[in-house]
Amino acid sequence: MKPKTTVVMRNIIQQIRANFPFAMSEQQLCAETCSHGCSIKLLEYMDMEITEWERRLDNGEIPNFGDIQKLSKSSTNIYKILEKNHLVNVL
Template structure:
């Protein structure tokens, strides 16, 4: 999970201001702001859990990876990546 979190931080523009905007543009496919908030929330949650000594189950890792993959796909559709 720690490796996955590091990879997500490297590949997704989590803390860049351009990705945390609400585009009222009609060509918007999925809200980039909401997508990034979802990833940020899960990422923060798992960082805290890992620091507390909680070991994630395989399903938790799979679910987080799938979320990140889908968010990345949404960002590509919106031309943010």
């Protein structure tokens, strides 16, 4: 049985919160040159997106597959930029 889209969305949000460096200070985020994108702005955008989805889920909204795909794709792309900026673990 496939999980409900609300469960999938909450799992994605949980993974983002666990793997993105939201707790890093501005000084740490800007310690090196951000030649691939501004890490602070990217993290602010990602936090805004997941906070909005948490609010929507709490209000009973059911995400569709497009919503899940959009959040998944944007988080993957931002994570790749954070890797290039040496802010997350590079495997």
